[in-house]
Amino acid sequence: MQNQRQSNIELLRIIAITMVLILHFNVHGWNPDILRGGLVFSWSSLGGNLVESFSICAVNVFVLISGYFAIKLSVKSVLNLYIRCFIIGLITYLAYLLIAHEPVSITALAGRVLAFTHNHWWFVISYLGLMAISPILNAGCEALDKRTFQYTIVILTIFLLYFGWGKYLEKLNDGYSLIHFIYLYIVARYLKLHVSSTSIRTYRWLWLGLFVVSAVCLCVMSYSISRNMFTYDNPIVVLESLFMLQFFLSIPFYNRFVNWAAASVFSAYLIQESPYFGYRWIYPTVSDSIANGALGGGALLFALYVAGVLVLSILIDQIIVVPIIQWSNRLLVYAENKRNS
Secondary structure: OOOOOOOHHHHHHHHHHHHHHHHHHHHHHHOOOOOOOOOOOOHHHHHHHHHHHHHOOHHHHHHHHHHHHOOOOOHHHHHHHHHHHHHHHHHHHHHHHHHHOOOOOHHHHHHHHOOOOOOOOHHHHHHHHHHHHHHHHHHHHHHOOHHHHHHHHHHHHHHHHHHHHHOOOOOOHHHOOHHHHHHHHHHHHHHHHHOOHHHHHHOHHHHHHHHHHHHHHHHHHHHHOOOOOOOOOOHHHHHHHHHHHHHHHOOOOOOHHHHHHHOOOHHHHHHHOOOOHHHHHHHHHHHHHHHOOOHHHHHHHHHHHHHHHHHHHHHHHHHHHHHHHHHHHHHHHHHHHHHHO
């Protein structure tokens, strides 16, 4: 069993992508006013705010996972990401044409080939940049002694707090940026290199408790502070994501189904945020159906939409995308062997 990939972080990936789906459906359907500060309290908005507060850390968690286990940059990793983006972009575009009864646009079809830049996936672009500089980040983090590493994180934290979350300077864009990803990556590398797994396991329930406290604080502050609290660079959100990562690191286990599903969950984000199928069909459909339902019925529909997109995405990825990626990987191995022979 030691040779098997542990499932605690794979489960975290599934939970994090589910949180991403929740965040997007919350903004585009259940609680569209969530991103403005100083909200007026109401029982109808409380559920949406709580959902947002517990889920907003999801994107940070993805980047922290990459930093903790270190990205291994290769042609294979970049090509696999491109294939997944291209295939999902193409499928969602064709699905939208069938639903909307629209003719094929050559320009839009060509845009699917430019999968990294023409699909409204800001996360993919920032993550691709992170992949590109990951060898430098990995080598730098390995070379730093613990004290210098700590100083570096403190200085970066102060910089991002003041110029980013505090003052909105330097176009740091609420954490929707490569520099925020770099910061999270470095913090996670420090956690991996200088914090023992025994220490993380010892404080397992503390991490969970702090995660809950952070989420509740975010919810309360969204009503009391006249600015958007649900940003990725909010220091409370950053801490919340760190608490969540450490809690899951403290509970190692193995489950074959979890590992199987986790390998395909990223496609759920790609499908939900696709420019045609997502923004022109899924989001309007969710918004209309939730708005026309009672509070309890709306919450049920919300949960069904999240579960439906997640399950459908995993199946599409496993049936269509994974075989293509496996075939591509075999071609790369064959080409490498031919070059070395």
